[in-house]
Amino acid sequence: MQITRETDYAIRCVQYLSMSPDRIIMIDEISKAKMIPKSFLAKILQRLTKEGIVRSFRGVKGGFQLTKKPKEISILDVIVAIEGSVAMNKCAIDSRLCDLSNACTVHPIWIEMRKWLEDKFREYTFADLIKR
Amino acid sequence: MQITRETDYAIRCVQYLSMSPDRIIMIDEISKAKMIPKSFLAKILQRLTKEGIVRSFRGVKGGFQLTKKPKEISILDVIVAIEGSVAMNKCAIDSRLCDLSNACTVHPIWIEMRKWLEDKFREYTFADLIKR
DNA sequence: TAAAACAGGATAAACTTAGTCCTAATTAAA
DNA sequence: TTTAATTAGGACTAAGTTTATCCTGTTTTA
Incomplete structure (x- = not known):
């Protein structure tokens, strides 16, 4: 039911980048500010880059920056x-993954929960997370 | 983010018991009907018994039965x-578990999500899961 | 050309999951 | 009263996931 540390770190990280969307910020700075192990954070930022949430700059004066405005990036x-998804059960990702395929009365709940979670998490943008 | 197999099995199991709330049903029957490994199911039922969701009967003609009516038992x-809980982050269980204790702008989201999930899962009772 | 950054792959310890297995206790019925 | 059926509970374990670390390579600025 819980998100992983990695996801938690990723959210903290994007939240930090959202506070200075114009700056290019080094891994080291984010790591210190948000208490995230540096080498682990490097991996997380690699992933966020591949997924198009941040862009990276290599070399001296390199670092990371959001690709969009904070209000355009959601927790989702x-x-x-x-x-990969917010599904709470594998059958809500792909119903073939269920061994009770036919007539599982619980299945619709997982589908509904998934949609509901997507809606909820989409509502929270990083613009909301910096106004304090 | 996902629930465990154990939780999935537990829900299926309670759903099966809900279909015949007056019968006393053996592990073996539930195991076969719901495709749950028998010895694993035994452990799950032990837990459900301790938590007061089912009651057990030992010996010949033994088995399990719900302690309450299906409509009085929720997925929650x-x-x-x-x-243990539906918290999506450990800081929503106990805020001391957060290393950013002071001024974490994300924390309120995890608290809110937890409350919402509790409300949502409380709405689904096993009475809903048997009428089909 | 040297130093500062990120990129990507390999590796691994610790933890969690998803079970199994064995013995003991309990109960109904022969 | 014995036997067979059933759950209780503890120990154990294989596999998978999480949470990282480390090393080498590439890119960029000064």
Whole structure:
């Protein structure tokens, strides 16, 4: 039921980048500010880059920057980038993964929960997470 | 983000018991009907018994039975019985588990999500899961 | 050309999941 | 009263996932 540390770190990281969307920020700075192990954070940022949430700059003065405005990035985007989906049961990702395929009365709940979670997490943008 | 197989099995199991709330049903029958490994199911039922969702009867003609009516048991009850809570992040269980204790702008989201999930899962009772 | 950054792959320890297996206790019925 | 059926509970384990680390390579600026 819980998200992983990796996802938690990813959200913190994007939240930090959202506070200075114009700057290019190094892994080291984010790591220190958000208490995220540096080499693990490097991996996470690699993933966020591949998923198009941040862009990276290599070399001296390199670092990371959001590709979009904070209000255009949702928590859902980050969770999906790291975990693939917000489904709570594998059958809500692909119903063939269920061994009770026919007539499982619980299945519709997992489908509904998935949609509901997507809607909820889409509502939270990183613009909301920086106004304090 | 996902529930465990154990929780999935527990829900299926309670759903099966809900279909015949007056009968006492053996592990073996549930195992076969719901495609749950028998010895694993035994452990799950042990837990459900401890948590007061089912009662057990030992010996010949023994088995399990719900302690309450299907409409009085929610999916939330079963998830909490098996997983402890529906919190998506450990900081939503105990805020001391957060290393950013002070001023984490994401924290309120996990608290809110937890409350919503509790409400949502409480709405689904096993009475809903048998009328089909 | 040197130093500063990220990219990507390999590796691994710790933890969790998803079970199994064995013995003991309990109960109904022969 | 014995036997067979059934759950209780503890120990154990294989496989998978999580949470990282480390090393080498590439890119870029000064």
